[in-house]
Amino acid sequence: MNSIELFFHRFFKFIWNAIFVLTYPVLATFGLLFIGITYFFSWLSSLLTKFGGSTTKIQNKSEWVYMTEESNLIEGKLHKQIIFGPECYHLRRNDGIPSVIEDFVFGKRIIIMEEGWLLEKWNSTELANIPDFDICLYKPEDDKLISLAKIKCFDWHIASKDEESILLKWFDGTQGGEVKVVLADG
Numbered sequence: 001m002n003s004i005e006l007f008f009h010r011f012f013k014f015i016w017n018a019i020f021v022l023t024y025p026v027l028a029t030f031g032l033l034f035i036g037i038t039y040f041f042s043w044l045s046s047l048l049t050k051f052g053g054s055t056t057k058i059q060n061k062s063e064w065v066y067m068t069e070e071s072n073l074i075e076g077k078l079h080k081q082i083i084f085g086p087e088c089y090h091l092r093r094n095d096g097i098p099s100v101i102e103d104f105v106f107g108k109r110i111i112i113m114e115e116g117w118l119l120e121k122w123n124s125t126e127l128a129n130i131p132d133f134d135i136c137l138y139k140p141e142d143d144k145l146i147s148l149a150k151i152k153c154f155d156w157h158i159a160s161k162d163e164e165s166i167l168l169k170w171f172d173g174t175q176g177g178e179v180k181v182v183l184a185d186g
Contacts, residue, residue, distance in 0.1 A: 063077065064077050065077075066094075068112060073094055073095065074091050074094065074110070074117075075091070075093075076091050076106070077089060077092075080125050086107055086108060086154055087107075088106065088125055089107070090102070090106075091119075099143050100145045101138060104121050104122070105122045105125055106119050106120055106122065107122060107133060107154075108120075111158065115137060115139075115183045116138050116139040116140070116183075117137070117138040118135060118136070118158075120133045120134075120135065121135075121136045121145070131152050132150075132152055133150075133151060134147045134148070134149065135149045135150075135151055135156070136148060137183060148183075149179045149181050151179075153170040153172040155170055155171050156168055156169065157169060157170075164182055165181060167179075168180075
């Protein structure tokens with residue numbers, strides 16, 4: 001190395017060391033402060049959950065639970081919990097009668113109407129393909145499952161209902177839709 005290269009080498013080495021020496025205490029303090037704040041809020045959260053009256057019950061994947069409070073005819077067993085999303089269940093009848101609903105996977109939302117039960121029959125449980133399910137009408141007296149509409153959104157509801165049809169609406173965050181479904185005997 002000639003003297004000019006050696007000068008620049010030492011000069012930049014000095015600058016680099018000066019920057020490191022001056023900023024290291026700030027970076028180290030920030031790191032310790034961040035870890036301390038994280039531990040503090042974690043402790044505060046666990047303390048507040050002890051004072052809250054509700055306890056979260058983690059559902060065992062192998063236990064059967066009633067799916068609605070209105071009826072105890074259908075039980076569900078957790079099939080899969082989508083991360084930050086809904087759960088899907090295997091369903092069966094509580095009265096021991098073999099049913100067509102045992103062959104499919106359903107969502108947790110069940111709406112009981114006079115004509116039957118509205119169920120979300122999932123077409124896929126793969127994360128890349130959901131939401132993709134059929135809104136089905138289950139008639140417990142006849143043990144029939146009738147597919148009414150295919151929806152690709154978890155945020156759906158019954159907008160209106162008359163004697164022979166229902167209007168389903170959904171909104172997926174960017175766009176919405178609606179479909180009128182006839183509830184005819186099949």
